[in-house]
Amino acid sequence: MDKENLVELKNIWKKYKIIGKFKKSLRESISSFFKEKEEIEDDEFWALEDINLTLKKGECISIYGPNGSGKTTILKLISSITYPTKGEINIKGKVAPLISLGAGFHNDLTGRENILTNGSILGMSIKEIKEKEESIIEFSELDRKFIDMPVRKYSTGMNTRLGFSVAVHSTAEIILLDEILAVGDEKFREKCHEKIKELKETKSIILVSHHMDIVRSIVDRIVYIKKGKIVEEEEIKKESRQN
Amino acid sequence: MLLLKRLFEYRELLYIFTWRHFTVRYRNTALGIVWAIIQPLVMMFLFTFLFTYVLKTGTGDIPKEVFFYASLLPWTFFSSSINYSTSSLVGNYGIITKIYFPREILPLSGILVAVIDLLIASVIYLFLLIIFKITLTFNVLWIIPIFILLFIFTMSCSFIFSCLNVYYRDVGLLTRFVVRLLFFASPVLYSIDSLSLKLKLLLFFNPLTFIIENMRRCVLEQRGVVLWQFAFAATLVIILFFFAHKLFIKTEKDFADVI
Ligand SMILES: Nc1ncnc2c1ncn2[C@@H]1O[C@H](COP(=O)(O)OP(=O)(O)O)[C@@H](O)[C@H]1O
Ligand SMILES: [Mg+2]
Numbered sequence: 084m085d086k087e088n089l090v091e092l093k094n095i096w097k098k099y100k101i102i103g104k105f106k107k108s109l110r111e112s113i114s115s116f117f118k119e120k121e122e123i124e125d126d127e128f129w130a131l132e133d134i135n136l137t138l139k140k141g142e143c144i145s146i147y148g149p150n151g152s153g154k155t156t157i158l159k160l161i162s163s164i165t166y167p168t169k170g171e172i173n174i175k176g177k178v179a180p181l182i183s184l185g186a187g188f189h190n191d192l193t194g195r196e197n198i199l200t201n202g203s204i205l206g207m208s209i210k211e212i213k214e215k216e217e218s219i220i221e222f223s224e225l226d227r228k229f230i231d232m233p234v235r236k237y238s239t240g241m242n243t244r245l246g247f248s249v250a251v252h253s254t255a256e257i258i259l260l261d262e263i264l265a266v267g268d269e270k271f272r273e274k275c276h277e278k279i280k281e282l283k284e285t286k287s288i289i290l291v292s293h294h295m296d297i298v299r300s301i302v303d304r305i306v307y308i309k310k311g312k313i314v315e316e317e318e319i320k321k322e323s324r325q326n
Numbered sequence: 327m328l329l330l331k332r333l334f335e336y337r338e339l340l341y342i343f344t345w346r347h348f349t350v351r352y353r354n355t356a357l358g359i360v361w362a363i364i365q366p367l368v369m370m371f372l373f374t375f376l377f378t379y380v381l382k383t384g385t386g387d388i389p390k391e392v393f394f395y396a397s398l399l400p401w402t403f404f405s406s407s408i409n410y411s412t413s414s415l416v417g418n419y420g421i422i423t424k425i426y427f428p429r430e431i432l433p434l435s436g437i438l439v440a441v442i443d444l445l446i447a448s449v450i451y452l453f454l455l456i457i458f459k460i461t462l463t464f465n466v467l468w469i470i471p472i473f474i475l476l477f478i479f480t481m482s483c484s485f486i487f488s489c490l491n492v493y494y495r496d497v498g499l500l501t502r503f504v505v506r507l508l509f510f511a512s513p514v515l516y517s518i519d520s521l522s523l524k525l526k527l528l529l530f531f532n533p534l535t536f537i538i539e540n541m542r543r544c545v546l547e548q549r550g551v552v553l554w555q556f557a558f559a560a561t562l563v564i565i566l567f568f569f570a571h572k573l574f575i576k577t578e579k580d581f582a583d584v585i
Contacts, residue, residue, distance in 0.1 A: 164425065166579045187421050189350055191350050196346075204421065
């Protein structure tokens with residue numbers, strides 16, 4: 084593995100089943116349980132084909148493409164939520180996959196309790212979360228009187244704000260952001276973009292977003308993906324970034 | 327052991343999940359943790375009533391109340407663990423598809439909550455022992471290794487049921503049925519002392535038979551454990567555990583895709 088690379092995907096193929104087309108019989112699923120087949124069958128398709136991707140230390144890249152092109156799948160592979168059918172993945176460092184905000188939020192728990200759960204799920208230690216708790220609440224701009232109320236009583240916007248706030252306090256070196264830039268009202272959105280630019284200084288980021296202008300103002304490189312294949316890569320020059 | 331190795335790095339997460347599950351369960355309830363006592367206590371009264379007035383079979387020298395309570399504690403632990411953990415993976419769909427951690431944490435946190443419930447319910451057990459003037463001997467200590475056995479057995483069943491439930495939701499329905507059958511195939515309502523030798527031998531292939539019978543004996547009858555029986559039950563449980571954990575790990579990689 085190249086020293087500078089934190090993430091390396093080498094010739095990655097990922098096969099998915101089209102569930103519901105027909106249900107396999109028990110015998111078939113037992114036999115396929117023991118065999119790893121590399122061809123695809125009628126009820127399967129390639130969600131990713133021969134993907135090569137690297138993320139260097141300190142780099143911030145974006146994966147851009149239409150819905151269903153495989154962006155989330157790539158992020159899931161990097162964070163070991165799912166595994167490739169073929170190919171090799173190398174990861175160096177802790178990954179915080181923000182595939183959605185507030186993973187593990189429970190409606191009956193208070194904001195403060197959810198910070199603890201969510202932070203822990205994102206790989207922070209209890210001690211770290213306690214230390215950062217004030218700063219997390221601060222950043223979310225939630226009214227103090229709400230923080231000890233169950234999140235069931237929060238508006239959707241408040242929920243995502245809190246989720247985003249925990250997420251950006253993560254201690255991981257590699258941060259994966261999946262279409263979560265459009266959170267909260269305009270003012271908060273602006274703040275999120277600033278925060279991501281700030282995170283760029285210390286972390287390596289993969290950003291998935293459909294807002295091309297925002298993407299261009301933040302990232303160093305855009306990887307275009309279409310139907311599971313990388314079609315183009317574009318370096319964004321620092322000077323051309325509008326701020 | 328592989329399980330401990332996998333969990334070590336994530337021990338805080340296991341703690342958080344257990345805490346979360348425990349808190350959520352008793353939050354907004356008027357009675358709170360008293361619920362942990364209610365279930366075995368009500369069952370105990372029910373059985374005592376049934377076997378005093380309806381069926382009129384005895385439990386030997388031991389007062390029925392303590393006899394039933396003693397067997398209901400491990401049984402309730404087992405059945406509530408299984409009931410929770412079978413759906414623990416499917417029910418946490420949102421987390422599984424978004425973040426990686428060893429998935430064992432999900433069923434395990436349910437079992438740990440059942441341990442807390444068991445400890446709470448044991449307070450009543452102590453009262454019953456005092457009320458019915460049961461004297462204890464050092465044989466009581468057997469309860470510790472037997473409980474460890476029960477824990478590993480429960481964990482194994484949870485692993486098997488929860489991961490199969492990801493693929494076939496039938497498993498959820500099936501386990502409810504299996505648990506109900508096991509209730510009668512385990513010496514909760516009766517002591518195996520009263521059974522024929524053939525039946526005894528057959529029932530010994532259910533590890534719960536050894537576990538429940540001996541957890542009761544070592545406290546209420548001050549009896550020790552027959553070593554070969556312990557060895558036999560332990561062997562069964564350990565083989566089952568290795569199989570269960572292997573199956574769990576083998577299927578774990580697919581959870582996020584098929585769930
Ligand atoms: N668990 C799954 N089972 C079957 N198909 C899936 C699964 N997850 C994603 N897919 C399919 O894989 C393709 C890529 O999905 P995804 O990576 O989520 O796209 P994107 O994030 O670019 O919108 C889609 O066609 C989607 O339907
Ligand atoms: Mg997506």
